[in-house]
Amino acid sequence: MDKASKSRIILTDKELKQVTGIVKKHINLKKYKAFIFGSRVIGNAQKYSDIDIGIKGHSPLPVITKFNLEDDFENSKLPYLVDVVDFFSVSKDFEKLAKSSMIQIE
Numbered sequence: 323m324d325k326a327s328k329s330r331i332i333l334t335d336k337e338l339k340q341v342t343g344i345v346k347k348h349i350n351l352k353k354y355k356a357f358i359f360g361s362r363v364i365g366n367a368q369k370y371s372d373i374d375i376g377i378k379g380h381s382p383l384p385v386i387t388k389f390n391l392e393d394d395f396e397n398s399k400l401p402y403l404v405d406v407v408d409f410f411s412v413s414k415d416f417e418k419l420a421k422s423s424m425i426q427i428e
Contacts, residue, residue, distance in 0.1 A: 331358060331425060332367045337400060341373060342427050344394045348387055351428065354379035359424040373402050375427075376420060378409035 331338060345356045360374035361367040375391075377383050388406055395404035409417055 332362045332365065332371075333373070337402075340398055340400060341375070341404070344391065344398060345375065345427050347394065348391045349377060354383065356427040357424040358427065359420045363423040363425055370402060373400070373404045374407065374420075375404060376407050376409050376424060380410075382410045383408040 333341065341358070349356050355376075355378045357376045357378075358373065359376050361371045362373055377388075388408060391406050392404070395406070407420075409420075412420075
């Protein structure tokens with residue numbers, strides 16, 4: 323993630339590092355794309371707004387992988403809820419809206 327992208331995300335460097343670390347622990351980034359989207363990228367996040375993480379691949383995200391991601395986020399020291407969304411199963415309208423504010427995790 324480049325500096326310009328990082329500066330658009332409403333998270334501290336420490337929080338962003340924790341988010342990307344958890345994602346990379348569970349997601350094969352050669353098989354799936356992972357990204358942050360929503361209010362923390364758009365810039366209208368409130369103090370305790372959640373973090374929206376999108377995962378997109380050519381097949382659904384395995385249930386156990388999503389569970390493990392959510393479990394690690396829940397047990398992390400992040401002061402926010404994290405919403406993990408499998409973009410394989412979202413509507414085209416939702417995906418289009420989310421794409422306007424997504425920053426890829428690399």
